[in-house]
Amino acid sequence: MNNVFVICEIDEGKVVDVSLELLTKGRTLANELKCKLEAVALGHKIDGIEKELYQYGADVVHVGDDERLDPYTTLPHTAVITGLFEEEKPQIALLGATTFGRDLGPRVSSALQSGLTADCTSLEIGDHEDKKAGKTYKDLLYQIRPAFGGNIVATIINPDCRPQMATVREGVMKKEIYDKHHKGKLNKLDVNKYFKPEDLVVKVVERHMEKSKVNIKNSSIIVSGGYGMGSKENFDMLYELADVIGAEVGASRAAVDAGFAEHERQVGQTGVTVRPKLYIACGISGQIQHVAGMEDSSMIIAINNDPNAPINRIADYVITGDVAEIVPKMIKYYKQNTK
Amino acid sequence: MGLNIIVLAKQVPDTRNVGKDAMKADGTVNRAALPAIFNPEDLNALEQALRLKDKYTGTTVTILTMGPGRAADIIREGLYRGADKGYLLTDRAFAGSDTLATSYAISRAILKLEKADIIIAGRQAIDGDTAQVGPQVAEKLGMPQITYAEEIISADKGKVVVKRRLERGVETVESPLPVVVTVNSSAPACRPRNAKLLMKYKHAKTITESQNASEDYINLTNDRPFLNIPEMSVNDIDADPKWLGLSGSPTKVKKIENIVFQAKEAKQLTAADDEINELMKELIANHTIG
Structure with a gap:
């Protein structure tokens, strides 16, 4: 008892x-x-x-x-x-x-x-x-x-x-x-x-379950985008970065609400909690709801045009600038310097 | 034969857009600075109700909202988009209610309205994110519940067929009426306001709101009784006060903390090519990536 x-x-x-x-x-x-x-x-x-x-x-x-x-x-x-x-x-x-x-x-x-x-x-x-x-x-x-x-x-x-x-x-x-x-x-x-x-009285008449395509929980690198990505088109460049460096794409709630990414990718209190080796937060301001889901990442890189964004306080590297300019530079460097 | 549908809707602070001015100097949330909006998933719920109304002639859609006087905005918004009427459940006795006390009050109010075939609500409200009120209302009313609904496929012959969106797929379930359905944001967005309905209902007011109204307004509402938004208080719903407000809430807030991150010593970089390249070089060299 x-x-x-x-x-x-x-x-x-x-x-x-x-x-x-x-x-x-x-x-x-x-x-x-x-x-x-x-x-x-x-x-x-x-x-x-x-x-x-x-x-x-x-x-x-x-x-x-x-x-x-x-x-x-x-x-x-x-x-x-x-x-x-x-x-x-x-x-x-x-x-x-x-x-x-x-x-x-x-x-x-x-x-x-x-x-x-x-x-x-x-x-x-x-x-x-x-x-x-x-x-x-x-x-x-x-x-x-x-x-x-x-x-x-x-x-x-x-x-x-x-x-x-x-x-x-x-x-x-x-x-x-x-x-x-x-x-x-x-x-x-x-x-x-x-x-x-x-x-x-309630009957399940049909079920279609599939294995989840997104596996951010077990990914060792996550490139995550927030509302600060500005548009779905800009957000999509994160898939390219993720593809190049072998990462999975995550998103903040604001980005999911704005339709930039599907809910399965949401990191945070009402999404998935992750502990990757590297978390790259792009255009994410860092509300606690998001931070609660990623603060145990081993390394955090925050890319944001706001030098005072809350996410910067938990980041190991803070890049202040336009994310739409920085992400392509990262992709370019990686492509040129690895096989 | 139409359906009688009740849509549960909540006015919420727009917590998604908490900017710097929404925080007070002491770091607490300045609720007054946040715009009050129609809870987003409740709009998805309203759309499902309106689709059933389009499909089944004679269907009535009633909005029920609980909150302070200004929550009458939610009812007007619902009327502009196609709801037939609305009730504002408002009383100081509801203050401090957790989800269980809220569900109790709402379920008592529902019992006072015309017998519902379907009660539709948003899955959850963005100020609490609990997703509890829908199922708890269903339990209090002894009705089945269907949560995470994406589409109410049909509602006739005494039963409803609903498609649910779950973590890894979809499920179609069938339930007898009456039933409580809670709707996900993945359901279709709500239709916009209708210009004719906006004209029709823009002067709709609750009794409290019309207290200081001019004689012209009183005359207007005598001609157009649909402009009256009925209010319900504790006395109107046969509720036991001990199940309301703080005393009816098993959960208590022990402590509220504002978020202060423990600042780390971060390396500051700019968007300059050499700084980005240097960072990437370091990440590759120490096998963080690659």
Whole structure:
């Protein structure tokens, strides 16, 4: 009872990365709270899925295996999770901020009347003193996230409601095997006891999933463009630079909103978090929402015509000037000086 | 037979264009300096509603927005683009609401309106980016939800068929009505204002806004009742005050910090050829690239 839970997302029979990242984080939190880490995995034909979850630190794995749980639809998953949580009373429940987690999380939180914080960039344990009520809360989950378009960072707490729920984007937490030989306990759920007939009314009639063409998360060099690129045409020169130096193209939210690049390329709090060897930020001012997704890059080059752009403060190299003039020079030098 | 559609829309500060003047001297955000806009994805939602209205004769599109008095702008904007009517849900008791308390208030208001077949909202608002209110409203109303919608393909014979845009592809789902649908920015953009509708509704006002109106205006609205934008307060929606505002919000803000980056010692360069070449040479030499 009162343990840390991670609601795992299963894609084609495999646990997705963000769920494993959350198990790693959840393990740390559970150790600090001196409680257990439990994982929930719902799907169909997922026999043996618990083994990997044990390795990432789960002490208990709840598995619901039923054809009505795959492909994912909101209501049956909500029914099982809500029912399970009412029995187990977790103190913390974490989900990936994917379309899965952002569809399921709010529904569960509303059903349980518990708070949910979206897209956290950091999770910590801490105390809280409510001076007005004269109450002190021990060991709350600090849910830390940029807010207001990334112009501020807020620490959110849920003092009174349980579970304290949070979603986290893929790549924000690090995934690490806890112990290859760690063994937990398997709890096979009888999902039928949670379903009501009205939970089964939504049908998936067609699905076309493809492997993502863009892989910025695992790219060691990223050339990223912002609104300062000025136009789609200018932005497109970043593909040439990326192609030449073997990089992937990323984008800031403003560039995605302006239609310069597709959403898959968005780096930042509401996009992907990256840690490449080299990050070249072109025409990116550096709002926290963006910086939160790339500040751990080993080297950062900022190209911007504004010498006071916030991005310059975290950059290793600051090139002040017209990006449309500088990028072609970089391409030219590279082409002339390598084979 | 037409549909009864409610579009949930929010007025938001334009957080995408936070310039230097939008930050106060102490480094906090100067909200007053940010223009208030129609939340972008709510416009995508409105367009989906208007397309259903074009397709199914007799369909009514109602905008529901929650916010301060000035949020009536959202309703006028919706009317200019083709919505039939709008309601402003406004009360000081809503102040400090998190997504759950907001969803509760909105769901209570929806129950007071004509029974909806489809409730359409933007996926998320740009001031919070939570994407929680749509699903939470659905849960409070006991309706199914379809999030990340890109197109409402059809809505007849008591069911809706919706194409969803997910991380790695698309999915088509079918749900009985009534249902809550939240729409992505990848859906078609909203049609512009219609000149005739702009003329028709430009004097539309809420009761609060028309308090100091001239006699001429009162006479005008007597002839044209569609110019009245109804307001709803806590008393109109049978809400339990303990689920509203701060007391109805399980999440609390413990701390707000402004962003101050830890400045690194950066090498400063200009666009001059030799400086760029020197940098590239260094990157190639230390195998950062190449």
